[in-house]
Amino acid sequence: MTDQAVSGVLERIDDALSAPVLNRAILVATLLAMIAHFILLWVGPEMAGGYHSADLPLFALFALGGVPILMQLAIKLLRREMGADFLAAIAFVTGVWLGEYLAASLIILMLTGGQVLESFAMRKASSALNALARRMPSVAHRKEVNGDISDIALDDIKIDDLIAVFPHETAPVDGIVVDGHGSMDESYLTGEPYVVAKAPGTAVLSGAINGEAVLIIRAEKCAQDSRYAQIMNVMAEAEQKRPHIRRLGDQIGAWFAPAALLFALLVGYLSGDSSRFLAVLVVATPCPLLIAIPITVMSAISIAARRGIVIRDPTVLERLPTCQTAIFDKTGTLTYGRPELVDVLPGAGFEADFVLRLTAGLERYSKHPLASAVLKAAQNKKLPLDEVSHASEKPGQGLSGQVDGHEVVVTHRNKLVKSDPDIAALLPETAAGLECVVLINGKYGATFRFRDTPRAEGESFVGHLGEIHHFNKVMLLSGDRESEVSYLSDLLGIRESLASQSPEQKVAIVRAEAATAPTLFMGDGINDAPALAVATVGIAFGKESAVTADAAGAVIPEASLVTVDELLHISMAMRRILLQSVIGGMVLSILAMGFAAAGYITPVAGALLQEGIDVIAILNALRLAIRHDIDADISSEQREDL
Template sequence: MSTTGSPWGLFLRSRDGLTTLGTFVAIISYLLLWLVFGLEGWASDWPLVMVVVLGGLPLMFEVLRNAVRTRGGADTLAAVSIITAVLLGEWLVAAIIVLMLSGGEALEEAASKRASGTLDALAKRSPTQAHRLRGESISEGLDEIPVSEIQVGDLVEVFPHELCPVDGEVVSGHGSMDESYLTGEPYVVSKSQGSAVISGSVNSESPMTIRATSAAEDSRYAHIVGVLKQAEDNRPAMRRLADRLGAWYTVIALALGAIGWVISGDPTRFLAVVVVATPCPLLIGVPVAIIGAISLAARRGIIIRDPGMLENTSKVRTIMFDKTGTLTYGRPVITDIAIAPGFNADETLALAASVEEYSRHPLAEAIRAGARKRALELPTVTEVSERPGQGLSAKADGHRVLISNRRMAYELDPDSRELMPDTEEGLEAVVLVDGKYAARIQLRDTPRAAAQSFIAHLPKRHNVDKLMIISGDRESEVRYLGEQVGINQVYAGVSPEGKLDIVAEHNKLGLTMFLGDGINDAPAMATANIGVAMGADSGVTSEAADAVILDSSLEKLDELLHIGARMRRIALQSAVGGMTLSIIGMLLAVFGLLTPLAGAIAQEVIDVLAVLNAGRVAMVKGPLSDFEVEDPQD
């Protein structure tokens, strides 16, 4: 059986892993020579000397080089311990320290690669081949080509059960696609002509022809893989904090070692102290906890781009939301239909919906949905045309129907000025029938079902004391949303630069988090202490974010907050708990109650306990979130 992807295989593929294995073999060989064959001195010590020289010296030099670069660190104690043990002829102790240090480093590397299994799976699962049509239909033939050769505008056939190779739009065919691997939710999404499809989703039973809207390297799937790779390369802020704590810890350990040497006159007391003080719980336990949190988040559809943000999520006191797509669905619904004299509401809506069947405008689906809700029968449409800035027109049920804006209505039917209110609230579509103003359809982007409950949940469970909406929309719309979800502090009509300034000002008062989903949110997101992108539809937004929630939902945001709090709690448990046990061991060594050999064994046990505890971060069986949507009427 291959060990390539197993923890053991990952362990052995690293230099530190091979050093650990060689050191273990050397210690066993020494014990056999000493206990079984009765050899002593150099006759039994030579395996230990070899492994300390060949494996320990490179490891020690690397530790010292890192210590100089970071102005000292806790792993400096390991180098001091090895040097002291060699000077005192304690080769077995030196070998055990090499085993401990190399094993810890190898364990961290193996844990990192193991935890990044989501990234490996995404990379290996990336679509590599595509079927490009030679003409406008599959009857003209197709060529199997590498995905990298697909250009924007190419027609591509996606066969049943095949991965969609690029982002695109369905031009023929009807079926569904499984996007669960990308969103983290077990949803199969229906697709038909005009539907958007994303690379990496799995087609169902029916073939579909799509037109590529992006090249493979610019597709959402490739972007997700790139974001995950960047997450692995970031050095967590909490690790840097561990380095700083380790510098003080090193001073304390060396001072205790010196005290033990002075009061006893025996240099082995110093060795015993520094051996048991080697702080692998701090140097390895914390990164393992962070890596586990990254893996846990990825499995739940949350990509951590900057692992350092995990330390701060539980300390955020100000959360700022963009409006559209974060607190709202980004899908408008009809709120009112103002009918002109002489027209019927249902008949006019049916005419408008029939024409909107041929539109890709964001308001078109809302109008169609309004007609479906009323169970209206739609007339047949002919002579459809759409001119830039003039709206959509067609012939329906013998009438010329135009769906446009109030400017066009004023131009075509001056009397409409008296029939429409001056104020514009929400979004609107103006319907003209045979050149006469017929109706004004008012629409609004509705709040998410969970928005009000979630806003109430944040102060109660996450100690957030300031919530605000920062949006470029009109003030009436932003205030309306604020009233619906329970946020009083709102900023409307704000430019991207203005959002940045507001965030920067609040950064001075404490840790901030900004949530957005559009390119105009990127500056504010990059300026906030923590930036979270909802939905990852924009590559620019994702690049600016510290975390990306693939499935745009507030429930996932709550999971992110809990993952950060869990990581910080368990990481501190491993670091502080391990260091506390080490300090107890150091005190015992100062008074001669712990020998260098016993100290090395005790520290190895402490290391294992700390790393095992840190590994708990990724082991979650039940739900992470404690957020439940409440009925507003309760």
């Protein structure tokens, strides 16, 4: 049998022994056995051979919970792994050997309790993929030549097939509307919180949720090649290549456990006294690693929850203070995601309201985030929206259509400079911010200027990341246009920004940065889920997508950079107290090991002393739960202004 095959078998056995169901069963059995032990200790009789009836429930526990621990210990020895739980397993065996049955039971409680808490708090690696898969329909409705509708499997969809998307269904493929007027919610895919109107000629993204009307679309791609499938593929790859992060307890235990075991063996050999070996091993058991860490982490999770932060992966709290690179999505993260039309500059022979009315009628069928700003401006002026007979929006070509008998085109300055320099010469000078150009019947109609309002706290938040939180690099990574991204990055003082990035490109960039230094990525929408998964720490902003939440380690439902700053401070406080508890407890254990090696501490006294060290570590860990001074760097006065 090859080494790889043996490793695979050991991994499967270890997974089975670490199964959440088994750990929960052992945890319940441990609690019941200890309760029975104390009851029998009070009322139970003595037994022959120096045993007490109160020990019987603990013996049964050792058979149920001790065997998996011993098997895991054997697997760790075969793998040459010595983590924080290695000495605990050795201490369990030692406790049974010494007749310290209650202490051995407590070790089982610590081991299984920690594993149950961690498996409860941490997400499963496949949760995001499952959430993605659940959103797609199992069949598609194909419109046949004779007009009948037949249900077919998604894989049977061919290019140019006519597919009916019924109300509230999810679009199965990318396509073009050929019949029907309605709307679709594309926020899950784009991250933009807008419902996009649909008319013949407009594009449909797979994964978008249909509104109230039936739409007939012509398939532009097969299901496996459509946008939603591509995102699923990238997400699957991201999950498979998710970076393996060692927990802090494992990192410390990796050197402490073998060192302590070697010291105990050396003491036993040199002294010729096996009791000294056992005493050293008992006081060396890294209970602060097994108890103080979970308590500190759960306290931090509780504090975060009170601040409106959902911690899905507790390791986020350990890793966040180590991050050196911060990468942010744009819309809805560093901005409010609500661009506003601030100026309409009409061309010669056109009135601003006339151009706005025609443009707003057409923008109902656009998926661009500026469309809602145009519609809102028209609604504020109570302008009627004319019927659109045709609409088309192709990537890089702008939006075009026929509105109330007028040919309307919404495009941008750079395209006009290349395609029609005469019209481009009529445009006003460029200004900071966002803009689009409207052509009516081939003539220059107006220039619209917008502002995608940055969050009020954005500049101060970005500005203090380096000084306070020790980030060496801050990046803006967005799927939006270059002009929008550059404007925001200049406004917030972000030196590095990349625009027009697809989910695949975002994953590649985030993975490359994470390989160089621990990296934080913040975003929203399904399109950010793969990047969230491959980052050292992923924070999902807002509550629009369960998929994004599944891919992230932390979720901030009520989007606010102030809350992000609070999370940074909570993680810093947690890591500081955690290190105090762990290192302080281990220093005391090391001192106790010295006294035990000299013969001043017996194994029984060592077990009691170790319990005292545990109490000190736990009390220090509990300080985090009662703290009320963890706050963002923005003052109360600034918050009221926000």
